[in-house]
Amino acid sequence: MQLDINFVRQQFDQLQDQPEFVFASNAGGSYVCNQANDLLEHYNRHTRVQPYSHYGSSTEAGEAMDRAKQDWAAALNIDLAELTIGPSTSMNTYVMSQAIGEQWQTGDEIVVTNQDHEANSGVWRRKATEKGVTIRQWEVDLETGLLDTDSLLPLLNDNTRWVFFSHCSNVVGTTNPVAAITKLIKKHSSAKVFIDAVAYAPHHVSDMKLLGVDGYAFSLYKVFGPHQGIMYVNRSIHAGLASQAHYFLSGESSKVFNPAGPQHAQVAACAGVLDYFDLLYKHHFNHSDVDRPHRLVAIRNLILAHENTLAAPILDFLDTHSAVRLIGKAHVADGDRAPTIAFKPLKQSSQSLTNLLQDAGIGTENGNFYAHRLISDLGIDPDDGVVRLSLVHYNTQEDVEKILTELDRALN
Ligand SMILES: Cc1ncc(COP(=O)(O)O)c(C=O)c1O
Incomplete structure (x- = not known):
């Protein structure tokens, strides 16, 4: 087919x-896609009020936002509490650098690449420098721009706290085998793994359980949707990260890694991307129980x-x-x-x-x-x-x- x-x-x-x-x-x-534009327009024309109150348009607004969050959590095969919808990937990684970096101390090490977009590089490097953390660079082949796992292994040791790399470079265009690399990292260290998937997600929305990573971020405006950043942070590491929300909101998982007020209409419109993929699925396949x-x-x-x-x-x-x-x-x-x-x-x-x-x-x-x-x-x-x-x-x-x-x- x-x-x-x-x-x-x-x-x-x-x-x-x-x-x-x-x-x-x-x-x-x-x-x-038209599905995302329709939701955005509907929200702005008919439910442009503060969401989550108990009157018609407000309830509808909150439900539209909730549907988007639930659908994206299901798509990524994660819990709702593991999903953050923030303004962009650069903003999400910046916030995460504050959340992750707070614990870092002299003697710790991180691994970053010279293949990544700066959004998955500079924020971690800056925080590491501030905290006296050693930065190790996983380097590309200088002719092809490709990363090779063999050159990653010598960079890992007992002090490695995090490894940051991309699912696919926005220039090199070749997919890094994230699941296999993550497995290797976990075998050789106790490091956590954070992935920039901005250049990969337009080609496939991945199952987080299969990848086994700790953090994963991409931008929906490159995946046929509104200008929002989708981010996964594994629930099991939340307790060790510093909340970036107002102090009285730190129990609310959707806000812990997003100090910005949610962009209501845009969040609701995120569901349109998955509606579009569903429509493609229905058009090409008959099964409904998948x-x-x-x-x-x-x-x-x-x-x-x-x-x-x-x-x-x-x-x-x-x-x-x-x-x-x-x-x-x-x-x-x-x-x-x-x-x-x-x-x-x-x-x-x-x-x-x-x-x-x-x-x-x-x-x-x-x-x-x-x-x-x-x-x-x-x-x-x-x-x-x-x-x-x-x-x-x-x-x-x-x-x-x-x-x-x-x-x-x-x-x-
Ligand atoms: C690979 C990659 N990572 C991160 C970003 C930053 O994403 P955003 O614009 O959502 O901050 C981009 C944007 O071009 C990108 O191509």
């Missing part, structure tokens, strides 16, 4: 607006197959082009390559190539994408950076053909 791409595209009004335009900048922020994580896996398999057909010809083209340095894996055969494809043109700046692609009707970007350390360490000027073509499941073969034609023209 194949993903019904026409059905998919019908769920995004923005795709109907400019049928000729190729949106290839999804890793910066995806289009929003739980949410398994429905998401079924959808994931369709999406992966489709995304692979999008990525493969672009990777082939870039990998064999003499005027290009491709970052990350050049093939999709291992099933771990997101269609987030970054490369450095060798005979012109990334900016000038991006301008040519944009003029040709391809929405793409160049820069360091806040993976500043990675781009610098790969020997690339972080201001000009790389060109990034980032596709998702609503992109089409026609999009790919246009990208290849225009890339060929622009590179020559």
Whole structure:
């Protein structure tokens, strides 16, 4: 069975607006599915009051927010108390650095990478420096940008408190095998594991129990939803973390790692993303007795197959082009390559190539994408950076053909 791409595209009004335009900048922020927009609009038009009081619109508002939280907890296979919906991933990791870092002391160690977006790097480094904690860097291969588990093991010891890495880099585009790496970390240390899944979640919403991590964060505005950050923090470690809520709210799990007042309408609209995935599931499969994580896996398999057909010809083209340095894996055969494809043109700046692609009707970007350390360490000027073509499941073969034609023209 194949993903019904026409059905998919019908769920995004923005795709109907400019049928000729190729949106290839999804890793910066995806289009929003109609289901999420409908919930956002409904909330703002009809239930824009303080939620959770006992009058009609307020009760409805609270129920809409609760449904979003319950559905996301079910999708991630976690308890409600383990879910935080905050303003963004950068804000969530910043808050977590305060919650986690309070306990750190001299002699402790943490591991961060030079592959990550700064949101999963700088906050931990800054807190560690403040507390006299040793920072160990798990380093990428300087040619490919890939992380290798062999170089992680020597960094772990009895003092390692936390290891921070990403499920998929927003530049390298290759999935790090989180479950396997986490298992290894736990075997060789008592460290906790926190994952930035912002660049992975648009391709699959994961089951936290299967990953075995302690913290996990991603941004719904890149997963076809409103501008909110979803975060999981394992219940078993809550007691050891410092509450970031007002002192009289520290018993309320949804507030402990989110001092911001919730953005009510946006929180309610988070349910729309899962409604959209449910609709995709119903459209492609008949079974109704399947739980949410398994429905998401079924959808994931369709999406992966489709995304692979999008990525493969672009990777082939870039990998064999003499005027290009491709970052990350050049093939999709291992099933771990997101269609987030970054490369450095060798005979012109990334900016000038991006301008040519944009003029040709391809929405793409160049820069360091806040993976500043990675781009610098790969020997690339972080201001000009790389060109990034980032596709998702609503992109089409026609999009790919246009990208290849225009890339060929622009590179020559
Ligand atoms: C991989 C990755 N991590 C973290 C972030 C930060 O997410 P947010 O914009 O929600 O703070 C981004 C945003 O681009 C990202 O791509």
